[in-house]
Amino acid sequence: MKKLITLLSVSIVFILFAISFNASAFDEPDGKQIFEDEKCNLCHSVSTVGIEAKTKKEAFKGPDLVNLADSFEADWIVKYLKKEADKDGKSHKKPFKGTDEELQALVDWLLEQKAEE
Ligand code: HEC
Numbered sequence: 001m002k003k004l005i006t007l008l009s010v011s012i013v014f015i016l017f018a019i020s021f022n023a024s025a026f027d028e029p030d031g032k033q034i035f036e037d038e039k040c041n042l043c044h045s046v047s048t049v050g051i052e053a054k055t056k057k058e059a060f061k062g063p064d065l066v067n068l069a070d071s072f073e074a075d076w077i078v079k080y081l082k083k084e085a086d087k088d089g090k091s092h093k094k095p096f097k098g099t100d101e102e103l104q105a106l107v108d109w110l111l112e113q114k115a116e117e
Contacts, residue, residue: 010023066115
């Protein structure tokens with residue numbers, strides 16, 4: 001009987017742990033998912049993860065968003081995507097529509113994308 005109770009409590013602890021682990025994985029915004037949800041992939045490729053810009057119009061197309069970390073700071077990208085900063089006097093075409101938390105997760109994810117030269 002004692003053994004059974006121990007076994008049961010161990011399983012319950014394990015199940016609770018599994019549930020909370022899963023829940024926190026859901027809470028964490030996923031940069032790649034946000035990139036696709038916000039339709040950044042209409043104009044931008046991210047070649048490190050095989051994302052191809054969908055647009056056929058060359059005039060729309062933006063740069064492949066890899067190796068951003070070599071040229072830009074996270075804070076600047078956040079401002080640029082909120083249209084609070086511009087690049088060479090031009091602001092970004094599309095303002096970011098999601099929350100600040102999503103934007104931060106998106107920018108963190110973008111800064112991790114490093115392509116081999
Ligand atoms: C309608 C097309 C379009 C959409 C949609 C779009 N972009 Fe852009 N983006 C551009 C173009 C064009 C440029 C280049 C602008 C320039 O150099 O002045 C650019 C530039 C950028 C840059 C600067 C990169 C560099 O190397 O200069 C970043 C970062 C960026 N976009 C991220 C995003 C993100 C993240 C999203 C989704 C929230 C997004 N863009 C949605 C067209 C788009």
